[in-house]
Amino acid sequence: MKIIKKSDVKLEPAHGGAGSRKLFVANDEVKNIQGITHGFLAAGGVFGWHKHDDCNEFMYVLKGNGIVRDADGEYPFTVGDFFIFPRGIFHEQRNTGKKTFEAVFIRTK
Numbered sequence: 001m002k003i004i005k006k007s008d009v010k011l012e013p014a015h016g017g018a019g020s021r022k023l024f025v026a027n028d029e030v031k032n033i034q035g036i037t038h039g040f041l042a043a044g045g046v047f048g049w050h051k052h053d054d055c056n057e058f059m060y061v062l063k064g065n066g067i068v069r070d071a072d073g074e075y076p077f078t079v080g081d082f083f084i085f086p087r088g089i090f091h092e093q094r095n096t097g098k099k100t101f102e103a104v105f106i107r108t109k
Helices: none
Strands: 011-014 019-025 033-041 046-050 056-063 066-070 073-077 082-085 091-095 101-108
Touching (some): 011 033, 033 046
Antiparallel strands (some): 066 073
16 A cells, blocks of 8 residues: 555644644655644634744644734634744734644645
């Protein structure tokens, strides 16, 4: 089988315990992909200010709503929104909803 199937991916802490994730693709497992995760952030939680010096990050919102911030402002998000965080740009995600926020994050080199 040349296709890779992953089942029962375990939940692990993310962003220093601010949230959690399921890591579907690890760094260097697939060329040019640093990681693909399914991220979870409880109501009121924050993935605090951070940046990625070695990758671009993409976020596709599956559940919940909140606010993404960068140095230029705040941007509300809801289900179906897609964000691109270019390499080296400080940003944070804040869950302003009453339910857990879920998103798929893809990091490319």
